[in-house]
Amino acid sequence: MASQSSSLRRPVAFRGVGRSILLTLPIALWSLLMFTPSFQRSGLDLRIASAVTIVFMTTLFFLMMRTGETYRWRRIFFVAVGFLFPFGFIASLIAERGSMSIPVSRMVSGDTPFCFMVTPSLILPAAFARTIIFPGSILPTASNPRSIAAMIGIWFAMTLVLGKAWCSYACFFGGIEEGFASFAKRPRLHKLVVRYSHILRLVPWAILVFVVLVSAAIFEPVYCMWLCPFKAVTEFPAVRNVETAIQMGIFVALFVGLVVVLPYLTKKRTQCGFFCPFGAFQSIFNKINLFEIRFNREKCVDCTLCQTSCPTVALSKESIAEGKTLLNCMKCGACVDVCKKDAAVWHLKGTPVAVKPERARLLFLYGAWAMATMFGGSILANSVATMMHWLPWK
């Protein structure tokens, strides 16, 4: 968000270069460790892309340490993942099957790559009928390495570390709308969003309940088949009749509306904040995560700058008065960075509020950035390698 970036509270260096380098060292080593397998594999493109990703992720972390800001640098990573993921993914689909659409033949042979967004819909059928209502394969196969077991395993392990911060450090879809939200200089529908935010933030919960119950009733992943905006930029069921044509129309309309137009007009992540059932599901894990944002009421002047800057309306006047965020806070750091009074602080549950907030921020960021490097970093490296493969002189 351009207006937020310009009003960030720390224009000068927050930490010295030496100390910042020292604090960045663990992440630099982690990045090297994560991409060592890429260097051992053949393919110059992937090696170069991995090297670029290591430098990119390490530099952003260094800047977080040096400036004391989180949101601005995280956003660069996140938007890069959001915009590059579809490139890499679509390229792999076209190379593999010549099209973005997934034909029925691939569904019946279990070749649909699993996406974490469908996870909540799987719980009831898996619990009561031991059935997975997704046309993928449980174990990885040669034609489908993105198996259900592997993707659920990585999602759950990362969720233990990130909680709802998954939505701002790991989700490869959220970056697309965060990118479109950052293009506009100022929000045009801000008053509307603020006025109805108490209703809007309940919509993802309603959609979550709806998709979980209906999916369990009809044994179909309803969100995937009918409501996912990101099908428009990844893969979708091949259009073969009126029903699949309507599905495709819904995907495109939701993508254009919720991921492109509304984020641009509101400067909010409208799909994440007002629609995404997986985001609502992920909010539950904020309860078991130790890191959060709190407000030091002694310093807070109720300027509501934090509320305005929050990309998913995870703050209300009441919550700020209580010194807390709402359950759907995804720990992006926008409110902390924008607060001119240092009232918004990173916090480790169980410790006194506003005592050593930077320590809490560091502890959170090490875990979050490690996950971001491992998951988002590999997406970046693969996408960059794919783009390099298309270079005209190759």
Next chain:
Amino acid sequence: MEVMEEATEFVLSHPSAEKSGWMGHTDLWEVKEEHMRARILSILAYTGAGLTLLIAVCVPFVLFQSFSNVVAHAGLHIDPTYSGGTIARTIQRDGYRIVVYQTVKPRLLERAEPFVQIVFEPADSLPARVSDEVDLDGDGRPDVRISFSVPADATAKMHGDVTALNGGYVSLANVADESFSRMVVRAGNQIVVRVPVK
């Protein structure tokens, strides 16, 4: 005494101290207790934060695979509407085989019709034109005649015909991939045919 002073100083600096109005009528034992409680909570919090970091480090090396194994060995299966269900029997033909699956009966609100999946494999050993009478229910008499041409191009869209030889099955003319219960498609090195059951 030094501990008490430290405790007093800590509680005074604690934001909740003023709010709770402890000053003036709380004795030093309560202050010490509060100090100890806060200290224990902090120790637990930092231990938890350390564990979270440990989990983060373990994710790519141990945890990811462990959680994947839990899912893989949880006794779950893919919904038969997608997978075709379980194999009933295999019929050997000259140069290829026909795998007949058990009838898939959708659940109460499931939209798919009941169907039987029949797989011809390996696809690259099939003759250019296949026309086979297949016994689906295992009573020794053919139930359907399945006919299709195998295109030389493995990615070409397929069409086929199913003629029901008894009233228990639905005939299909020039079917391709209409729905999960009506199809003749190529999936890898297999030709998958699904015939609706009445």
